[in-house]
Amino acid sequence: MSTTSFAYAGLMGxxxxxxxxxxxPVCQPPNAGEYLLLxxxxxxxxxxxxxxxxxxxxxxxxxxxxxxxVTRIGGFNKIDDANRWARYINNIVGLSAxxxxxxxxxxxxxxxxxxPQALKAGYAVLVDYFxxxxxxxxxxxxxxxxxxxxxxxQRPYLLAVHTTNQQxxxxxxxxxxxxxxxxxxxxxxxxxxxxxxxxx
Numbered sequence: 001m002s003t004t005s006f007a008y009a010g011l012m013g014x015x016x017x018x019x020x021x022x023x024x025p026v027c028q029p030p031n032a033g034e035y036l037l038l039x040x041x042x043x044x045x046x047x048x049x050x051x052x053x054x055x056x057x058x059x060x061x062x063x064x065x066x067x068x069x070v071t072r073i074g075g076f077n078k079i080d081d082a083n084r085w086a087r088y089i090n091n092i093v094g095l096s097a098x099x100x101x102x103x104x105x106x107x108x109x110x111x112x113x114x115x116p117q118a119l120k121a122g123y124a125v126l127v128d129y130f131x132x133x134x135x136x137x138x139x140x141x142x143x144x145x146x147x148x149x150x151x152x153x154q155r156p157y158l159l160a161v162h163t164t165n166q167q168x169x170x171x172x173x174x175x176x177x178x179x180x181x182x183x184x185x186x187x188x189x190x191x192x193x194x195x196x197x198x199x200x
Contacts, residue, residue: 027063027072035082037073038098040154053092086131098156123169124188126157127181136198149195
């Protein structure tokens with residue numbers, strides 16, 4: 001009897017899994033001047049926890065972002081508001097949020113904010129910014145150049161440098177770690193670039 005029950009539970013579990021993995025629509029990019037939160041939420045449980053933690057006036061949709069299932073939360077006009085909600089979601093629900101935007105029409109920028117692409121072969125030095133995008137300014141000062149925004153292993157990071165020169169990568173890593181940043185050296189082919197330049 002108990003064996004039959006376990007077999008039945010296993011079948012039902014399989015059905016639930018298939019239902020949860022139904023195709024989601026592709027995420028819509030942010031409007032000009034809008035800050036968007038993309039919360040990595042691959043399971044139905046993640047999505048329910050997130051919905052329960054958000055006020056009803058906050059609009060959210062489940063969609064597909066690259067290979068990830070995410071919850072898209074839009075409508076933020078200020079980076080501070082988006083950052084505050086990203087911290088809240090991380091602290092309360094334990095899920096990571098990517099903050100993305102695109103330049104407004106008045107900005108003279110060639111950066112395409114919502115154009116994710118895998119980096120080419122080489123080395124990438126990533127900095128964990130602990131949901132504080134303003135750290136990008138400090139990282140820029142250390143590396144002496146622009147800092148990007150990227151994901152690696154389904155988590156968002158600041159991209160300090162992307163290079164084919166191993167020594168340059170090691171030097172940058174050492175410099176950042178010496179200044180107290182949490183930095184990593186990784187295979188750049190596993191990194192997805194979200195923004196080539198972070199502007200705050």
